[in-house]
Amino acid sequence: MNLDDLADKAEEYRNQDPDITHEARVCMAASCQSSGAPEVMAALHRALTAIPPPAPGERQGDVEGDAERDGDSEGDGTMAGAGLAGPADRVTRGHRCKVKGVGCMGLCSAGPLVAVAEKGAELMASTLYREVRPEDAPAILASVAGPPVARLHCPTDQPFFARQQRIVLENAGVIDPDSFKGYVAVGGYAPLVQALTEMTPAEVLREITLSGLRGRGGGGYPTGLKWSTVAKMPGERKFVICNADEGDPGAFMDRAVLESDPHRVLEGMAIAAYAIGAAKGYVYVRAEYPLAVERLTTAIRKAKRAGFLGGKIAETPFSFEVEIRLGAGAFVCGEETALMASIEGNRGQPRPRPPYPAESGLWGCPTLINNVETFANIAPIVRHGGAWFAGIGTEKSKGTKVFALAGTIENTGLIEVPMGTRLRDIITAIGGGIPGGRAFKAVQTGGPSGGCIPAEHLDIPVDYDGLKTLGTIMGSGGMIVMDETADMVDVARYFMEFCMSESCGKCVPCRAGTQQLHALLDKIAKGEARHQDLALLEELCEVVQATSLCGLGQTAPNPVLSTLRFFRDEYEAKLCAP
């Protein structure tokens, strides 16, 4: 198969139901599902069938629905809802509509979200509805041909949507994550075929290096450098691992990507495998993400059947198998050496580095390990070129970053913005500010490994280096917003409790140190501490940071140091005697 063949296929899939002009897209990602999206989806199906039967000779409206997704012999999405659906054009005056389950549209706090759009149109060009109830289904379907339902309408020209730039999330909320054809129809797998048939591995490496992409899992290590290192390592057997263990409290970027566009991650992994010379990959997903696991499993099965995974991909000599490994919910298993120990069937505990995984990883073989979002950036880079990607973002942080907005903020959900976007824009414009008229106090980035940023630094451009100057980190993309009522000692205690209970127990400073730090923070919070306790707290922070074996312990003191830096008065106000 070459690029032209694939383009023909994409064209064919796009024109598969020529009568369908519109789609009612229901977000079926985990968050909207929990606020009632499946019921809304069912109601939309019922509303389609409730439409009076067609006049003789008229064509039946098509329904593509959740339940039917795996029904056809090709194992792909479409199934005509014969007898189920009435003629959509009766209500919609010349338009035919189908109901489609899609991934995350971002504004999770307003779920369930339903978008009515012309077939294949992007999210911005759709009519979006918020907090949809099942009884709203007929009105929404009626709006396909008429004016929007005003009371549900959620304009997509508001800053939450307009200020974003979607690269990683370009298909999220648009395509059906379970549909292989849907992914191909929007140009999916063309970058893989392009890499395999028109580029050498060295050329792929060059584009990734040129793009300036840095790892999205927290460390920000240059992806091109990591790939070239593994590519240069001697050895017949090499592995690719996708780290989908996402364990930071308040972070759900990787989950959303996997639930919304799983093929994109597989495609990124396959391109990586080609570039470094691997034939086997693992996706390490936490078992608490059952929907992501289910969609990934479906995606692997369908990609394999279509010849984009497995042996001789696109009729080239390149073969690549992907397997899923489930993590049992230990935060430390996101650390790369612990993750590999876990895949090997051992206790998930980190080991000293070097040797780094690039040299000695899974079963001692050179191994490339990248985050979900890192892999999700690969296909666009190959498609548009490294230089295109390097044109987005700041000097040392290229491209976009997905953030999960959580905490006391108007719009909680998932956003993607160019690197270098000012924090104020993210919190105020995109996030919609603090609810209830309260004042902003701080935002925690980088989860338990990061720190807080107070109001006076809101104008910082968000990129790897900018955040570091404030003593925090980009991390994987969690942003927890706190208003004036937040107690910063309590915040520090919360994150320390998390680190203490997630410490694997291998090394002494982290195992015993986090436990002592937590006890000290507890003592301060309860107003029982003195000045010497504060001094001991700072000293222990230094020791745990400098001497712990892995990143968990090394970064566990960060929330304490950061709150001490910006809110020391809150600590001091709680001390009982001088």
Added chain:
Amino acid sequence: MPPPPTPANVRVVTLTIDGQDLSARADETIIEVCRENQIPIPSLCYLDGLSIWGACRLCLVEIAGQGRLFAACATQVAEGMQVLTNTERLRRYRRTIVELLFAERSHICSVCVSNGHCELQHLAQTCGVDHVRVPYRQARYQMDSSHELFRLDHNRCILCTRCVRVCDEIEGAHTWDLMGRGSDCLVITDLAQPWGDSETCTGCGKCVQVCPTGALVKQGTSAGEMVKDQHFLPILARRRQAR
């Protein structure tokens, strides 16, 4: 026993440790070179003859030009490397780590069978720990006296996993392993059964001999009586390598 000959493909490098010029095989770790040259470096989880664990963090050293610290037991030497093993900062960190260990479980030396023969106690003395500034955790764990020859007291365990490694790597029984996480980690026999019921334990006692503290001891010993002998380990380990 003579040292094993240097394999043909291993280079010899020169480096400095605390200003002293030294030569070493490129596949040696910093701690091995220190031991060869009588440069004292504290360690608890490292034991010549066992695999590297890198967890007690007492052997951390500074390397010129590197921002972070490195575990001497887990870091191979390199040409031109400049190592510092005994800076003020390192001494302060080591003292704190030993204090953390003392506070984590109940290490009360005066009543311990290993009093006077305990590596933790000895380290506290050499690192200059004269008091513990952090509060004792006061957790109480069960003793396991079910084995006819030996006894396990979790309250004195520092989770160095020497017992786990010697049992797996030298004796080949793999009776020991770890359970739980954080400060509640415990060493266990088989699937957390009483040691006396273990079907894999051969009763060889290697774990008892390598245990640095009074956590693993012979039955019937009382305060200060438990003297351990680890001399067998490097000899056995090298015999195994030779095969």
